[in-house]
Amino acid sequence: MRNQIRDEIESGRATTIVTRFPPEPNGFLHIGHAKSIWVNFGLAEQFGGRCHLRFDDTNPAKEEQAYIDAIQEDIRWLGYEWSGAVRFASDYFDQLYAWAQHLVREGKAYVDDLSPDEIREYRGTLTEPGRPSPYRDRGVEENLDLLERMRLGEFAEGSKVLRARIDMAAPNINLRDPILYRIRHAHHHQTGDAWKIYPSYDFTHGQSDAIEGITHSLCTLEFEDHRPLYEWFLAQLPVPSKPRQTEFARMNVNYTVTSKRKLKLLVDQDVVDGWDDPRMPTISGLRRRGYTPASLRKFCDMTGVSRAANVVDIAMLHFAIRSDLEDNAPRAMCVLNPLKVVLTNLTADHDEVFEVPGHPAREDMGTRRLPLTREIWIDREDFMEEPPKKFFRLAPGKEVRLRNGYVIRCDEVIKGDDGEIDALHCSVDFDTLGKNPEGRKVKGVIHWVSAEHGVPVEVRLYDNLFLDEAPDRDKDADFLDHLNPDSLVTVTGIAEPALANIEPEARYQFERVGYFCADRHACRDGKLVFNRTVGLKDSWAKIQKKQG
Incomplete structure (x- = not known):
């Protein structure tokens, strides 16, 4: 498509490129719309042209002002600005x-x-x-x-x-x-x-393009069969210009549905918490989950523009945000499933502070302060009473390093009357700060938080909303049958004190856990709520390596 437009400009068949993004205001924009926005606004930017925002508002029974407002916010959040005033087909x-x-x-x-x-x-x-x-x-x-x-x-x-x-x-x-x-x-x-x-849409669209002087009407392949009708109207009517329709393949992502009717059904039946629920493939849902404008534009760029219909692996979307946050998200420690550890050779008033980087490769992110006290929290998954051979975390008589801190050894397991583990008694080796003494190798490194200074946080662990790769594959079946019952798991964690006063939508890598975003709605009045954006594991990189 870029080459086509470049050829038109070089040959003199086109001068100023004018595109348009024409959403129906009957729902929120989804990941497929992000691709169309990227195509229309991006091509206009690349060739020094203009892109109009025009609402195709020809079905008032399904349209709302709230949708109009949300669509404008999404476009601006993605980093684009339309040319001139907002336009409506009703104009x-x-x-x-x-x-x-x-x-x-x-x-x-x-x-x-x-x-x-x-x-x-x-x-x-x-x-x-x-x-x-x-x-x-x-x-x-x-x-x-x-x-x-x-x-x-x-x-x-x-x-x-x-x-x-x-x-x-x-x-x-x-x-x-x-x-x-x-x-x-x-x-x-x-x-x-x-x-x-x-x-109707068919009667409105081409003539609206002609009125606005659109040069390139770029749309997805489902409109290819409508192009002869688009051209018939332009030929029969005294329109002021003759735009040309060009189609490209729409964005389809596995484990996802993008039908507005089905997305609205999820909202209306309270399957999700509104159009911007972080499990939704809407732009506002992806934003609330922690995706960045740069990551969505990168994802669109990775998938490219073609006429070949295909389904994009959701792992590619995860790769796009993970690679962005790897470079740009500050680090923090948060324990999601707390297990208390008493460091028995520290005094009750011990309050040592480690000054550590905000990001291992970004000096501009400064440093943060990690207090070490007699009692700390570690994650229960980092301890096993009877560990398998290659378990390199904490176990009775075994040692691990506290991230950014000392090496500790588990000396005693404290259990309650129910037989469950209540706490671990461990000892600190004070000669191990920032080094490994010769002759002793410690492979395990675990994250931790001071029990005295840590702050409680609600952590929402989001996963795919559907278990099936193509939940709406069977047109005769109910796509809701493929819902993932574990698409949202909420836990109460303990985070390091540096997170106590963060702003909504702040993004962090919780070390050894994944990437998280402070919820833009719930993170208010001192309450800390984090949404898991994506894990640390890069499945797309592994897929590429296998294919390479």
Whole structure:
């Protein structure tokens, strides 16, 4: 696509590139929209052109101002800005209606009284031609009168439509007298009650592009079969410009659904906590989970632009954010499943402080202070009473290094009346700070937090929302049957004191655990809530290595 536009510019066939991003305001944007935003805004930026934001607001029954606001916020968060004011297809309703009248006068459109079911029946199939409606040959004056009465609201919804008169035997079903206007007695968020009829997407889109002087109408492959109709309207109407439609493959990611209808169902049935739930593939959900604008743009760049439909491995998305946060997220320690350790050879008032880097490779991130006290927390997974041969963490009589601190040895396991481990008694080797004494190797390194100074945090461990790679593969089955019951596990952890006063959306690598983000909504009034963005394990890098 870039090469095509470059050739057009070099040959003089194009001067200023004008693209557009035309979402329907009937839901939040998802990862597929991020790809379209990246394509449209990115190409305009690359070639010194403009990109418009235009809402395709032709179905008021499903549209809300909240969606309009969220879409604008998502685009800006991704780092893009549209050219000029926000545009709406409804801005052009008067012109579109005038062009509909033009088609009627030219004998290329008519008012049809067939019901929706009858229209589908008359349209035919992929192997059989359609049949003309009995109302197809109405006269021009009658059609104009009926159309105007439709506009004024004299007829019930579903009783009449305006259709183009093209070819009921066309191999492309989209050309078999498509619908231009439907009756909708619905209040519109932009035009109020001025209209009782609303144009179809096919009739609106190309003409809106022409009005705005769009040069490249870039859309996904499902609109390829609609391109002949797009071009037919432009050829039949006195439009001010002739944009060209070009298609590319849409973004499909495994373990995910991107159908707005299905995403809305997840929200309406309280399967998730709203459109920006961190398990949702929406841009706002990915943001709340901890993804960065740079990581989503990197992901789009990695997947590229082609006409070949494919499904992207979600591990590639994880790689994009992991590589960003590896370089840019400060480090911290947080114990998710706390087990108390008493360092018996420290006094009760021992309060030693280690000054450690905020990031191992970023001096600009400064340092942080880690207090060591007699009692600390470690993760229960870092201790085993009867460890297997290659368990290099803590065990009775074994040693590990506290990250950024001393080597300790487990001397005694303290259990409660129920037989469960309550605490470990360990001793500190004070000669091991920052070095390994000759003749003694300590392979294990574990993270820890001072019991006295640590701060409690709610940690939400998010996983894929679906267990199946293609949850909506079977059109006859319910995609909700593939929900992952463990897509959200909430634990109470203990974090190092440096995290006590962080801002919402602050991102950290919890050392040895993964990458986490302070929840943009719940992290308020002293409450600390972290969402797991992604783990430390890089499965995509392993996949690439195997393929390489």
